[in-house]
Amino acid sequence: MEKINQHQAVVAGHICLDITPNFIPGNASNLADILRPGRLTNVSGVALSTGGAVSNTGIALSILGIDTKLMGKIGNDYFGEGILRLVRERNLHDGMTIADGAQTSYTVVIVPPGTDRIFLHDPGANDTFTAEDINYELTGRSRLFHFGYPTLMRAIFMDGCRELIEIYRRVKEQGVTTSLDMSLPDPTAEAGKVDWDAALKKVLPYVDVFVPSLEEILYMVDREEYNRIVAIDGGKDFLNNYDLSSVHKLGDKLLSYGAKVVLIKCGDKGCYLRTSDAGTIKSMGAAAPDNPGDWADRELFEEIFKVPKVVSGTGAGDTCIAGFLAGLLRNFDAGQSLKLACAVGAECVQDYGALGGIKPLEVTYQKVRDGWDKVPTALKTPHWTYDNTARVWIGMNDKTRR
Numbered sequence: 144m145e146k147i148n149q150h151q152a153v154v155a156g157h158i159c160l161d162i163t164p165n166f167i168p169g170n171a172s173n174l175a176d177i178l179r180p181g182r183l184t185n186v187s188g189v190a191l192s193t194g195g196a197v198s199n200t201g202i203a204l205s206i207l208g209i210d211t212k213l214m215g216k217i218g219n220d221y222f223g224e225g226i227l228r229l230v231r232e233r234n235l236h237d238g239m240t241i242a243d244g245a246q247t248s249y250t251v252v253i254v255p256p257g258t259d260r261i262f263l264h265d266p267g268a269n270d271t272f273t274a275e276d277i278n279y280e281l282t283g284r285s286r287l288f289h290f291g292y293p294t295l296m297r298a299i300f301m302d303g304c305r306e307l308i309e310i311y312r313r314v315k316e317q318g319v320t321t322s323l324d325m326s327l328p329d330p331t332a333e334a335g336k337v338d339w340d341a342a343l344k345k346v347l348p349y350v351d352v353f354v355p356s357l358e359e360i361l362y363m364v365d366r367e368e369y370n371r372i373v374a375i376d377g378g379k380d381f382l383n384n385y386d387l388s389s390v391h392k393l394g395d396k397l398l399s400y401g402a403k404v405v406l407i408k409c410g411d412k413g414c415y416l417r418t419s420d421a422g423t424i425k426s427m428g429a430a431a432p433d434n435p436g437d438w439a440d441r442e443l444f445e446e447i448f449k450v451p452k453v454v455s456g457t458g459a460g461d462t463c464i465a466g467f468l469a470g471l472l473r474n475f476d477a478g479q480s481l482k483l484a485c486a487v488g489a490e491c492v493q494d495y496g497a498l499g500g501i502k503p504l505e506v507t508y509q510k511v512r513d514g515w516d517k518v519p520t521a522l523k524t525p526h527w528t529y530d531n532t533a534r535v536w537i538g539m540n541d542k543t544r545r
Contacts, residue, residue, distance in 0.1 A: 150285040151210040151430075153238060153470050154201030155277060157269050157292035157326075158215030159248035160222045177255050193229050194250055195269075196291020196324055197459030199497045202470075204486065205233055206505040207469040212285070216268040216276050216349020220408050222247035226399075230439040240269055246289030260457070270297035274309040278488075279317070285339035285474060286429040288314045289322040289352075291461065293380075294334045302332075304342035311349035320430035320471075322352040322522055324464055325359045339363035349426040352471070354425035354464045356408040357385065357415075360393055362401045382410050388523035390415045391442060391538050402426055404438070404477075406467055406484065408460050413446040413521045414467075417482045417540065430472055437476035440545075442538030444527065445481045449516040463488035469504055478535060484510050489515075 164186040166177075168267045176452030177184050193202070197215040204211040213235045217223035223241060230236045248267035254260050282288050290310065293299045299306045316319055323346070328334035332347050340363055347353060358381055361369040375384045390407060394417030407415040418424065418538060423441035427432055432438050470480025486507045494500035501507075515535065526539045 148487055150212050150281070151382075152201075152204055152211050152287045152289060153214055153282050153285045153467065154192075154197050154204065154289045154291070155238070156197050156272075157195040157225065157248070157266075157295050158197035158213070158217065158292045159194045159250050159267070159269070160226050161190070161192045161250050163190040163192070163252040163254060165189060174255055174261075177253075180346070187472045190496070191229075193226050194252075194497070195248070195295075196245055196326075198230075198394075199458040200289060200291055200324070200465045201235060202230075202233060202498055203458075203462040203465035203491075203501050204469055205235060206485070206498065206501045207465060207470055209469050211235055212238045212281060214276075214278060214281070215239040215270045216245070217296035218245035218268050219243050220247050220248040220476055222249050228394075230401075235499075238281050240272075240276045241508060242260075243270070245271060250521075257362075259310060260455075266295060266297070269295060272296050272306075273298045274306045274313065277310055277313070279313060282314050282319055283317040285319055287320045287468060289324065289464070289468060290537075291324040291464075292326045293323075293327045294326045297333065300337050300342075303338065304346060305486055307342070308346045308349070311346055315349045315428070318428050320351045320453050321349060322354060322429035322464075322468060323350045324461070325346075325355040325363070327356070327359045327362060330362075330522070334382055347397065348400050351395055351408070351430075352404045352468070353402040354406045354408070356410070356460055357382065357390065357393075360397070360407060361385075364396060367448060382412050386484060387412055387415075387520065388527060390411060390444070391417070391526060391540060394442065394538075394540070399414065406464070406481070408463055408488075411518070413444055414463065414484055415442045415480060416445070416477060417538075418442075418477055432471065432476070434473055434476075440540070440542035442540040443478060443481055444520070444536035444538065445485050446517045446520045446534075448511075450493050451487050453492045455495045457495070458493055459488045459491045462497060462501060463490040465501075465508075466504075473504065478533065481535070483508055486511050486515065 206540040243266040251263040426436040467484035470483040490500040
C-alpha cells in the first residue's frame with residue numbers, strides 16, 4: 144500500500160552555489176594571462192546555479208518526472224538565499240536545512256577559453272552536516288534515499304564515516320531503498336587519509352544501490368592499482384590506462400561488501416552494472432522492482448551514446464545516476480535502466496551546465512528505442528561477449544551466460 148503523501152525520492156548530501164563568470168573570447172589568450180598579478184580581466188555576465196550531488200542528481204530526477212525532495216544544509220546568508228530560491232522554483236526544498244551562523248558552500252568555476260575547468264571551492268555548511276540534519280519523517284515517506292559526495296563533507300567522513308553509517312542504518316530501518324554516490328577524495332586532505340575500504344565494509348550492508356566512478360572506487364578499495372595507473376602519466380588518461388575488461392573484479396568485491404546493485408561509471412567508456420540474486424533484490428525496500436528477476440544476476444557493460452559535440456562534462460556522472468535511479472523507480476528492468484543512465488549522461492554533456500541538456504524521461508528513452516548510435520568500447524574475452532541484439536556487453540557472471 145502506498146504511504147500517504149509518499150515521495151518517490153529524497154536526495155541528500157553536498158550542495159553549493161556555483162558562480163561561473165562568462166569569459167569574453169579574445170580577452171585572455173591563456174590562463175597565465177588571466178591570473179597574472181595586478182591584471183584586471185573583463186568578463187561578460189555570470190551564471191549562478193546550484194551545484195553538488197543534491198542539486199545535480201536531485202533536480203535531474205525531477206526533470207525526468209520523479210517526485211523528488213532535496214536535503215542539503217545551507218547558511219542563512221545571501222548564497223543560501225540564492226540556493227533556496229533556485230530549489231523552491233521547482234518545489235524541491237522541503238528537506239533543506241538552514242543553519243544560522245553557518246556559511247553556505249560555494250564554488251567559483253573558472254572556464255577560460257581553451258582551458259579545462261578550475262574550481263575554487265568552499266565547503267561551508269557541508270562540513271557540519273551530520274545524521275541529525277536528515278529529516279527522517281521525510282525519508283520515511285519516500286521510496287528511495289540517495290546521498291552524494293560524503294568525501295566532501297567533513298563531519299560525515301570523520302571517525303571512520305560514523306555519521307554516514309548512522310544515516311544509512313536509520314533510513315534502512317524505515318524500509319526505504321538506499322543509494323550512495325561518492326566523489327574522489329583529495330589525497331592530501333583529511334578525506335584522503337580516511338580508510339575508505341574499511342568504511343565501505345561498514346556502510347555498504349545498508350546500501351542497496353552503490354554508484355561510484357571507476358577512479359573513485361579504485362582509490363578507495365585498491366589503492367595500489369590506483370597509484371599504479373596515476374603514476375603512468377599523472378592520471379591524465381586514467382580510463383585508457385586501466386584495463387576495463389577487469390572491472391568485474393570491483394563488482395565482485397563491492398557485492399561481497401554488502402551492496403545489492405553496483406553501477407560503476409567509467410566516463411567516456413560507459414557504465415558497468417553488477418547485481419545480486421533475486422532474493423537479495425527483492426529485499427531492497429520500498430523501491431525494489433516489482434519483478435526481482437528482471438534485476439537479478441546481471442553483469443553488463445553499456446557503451447556511451449554518440450552526441451554531436453561534448454560541450455562540458457559538468458554533472459555527467461550525477462545525471463547518469465539520476466537516469467539509473469529513475470529507471471529503477473519507473474520499474475524498468477536492469478538493462479533498460481543502464482541504457483537510460485548512459486542516455487541521460489549523454490544529454491547532459493551537450494550543455495555547459497549540469498542540467499540544461501536534461502529532457503523528460505520519455506523523450507530521452509525514445510532516442511534509445513530509435514537506435515541511438517553508440518561509441519564502441521572494446522572489452523576482452525573470455526569474460527565479455529557482445530550481444531548485437533541488445534547492443535550491450537555481457538559479462539561471464541550474467542545469468543544469461545551461466
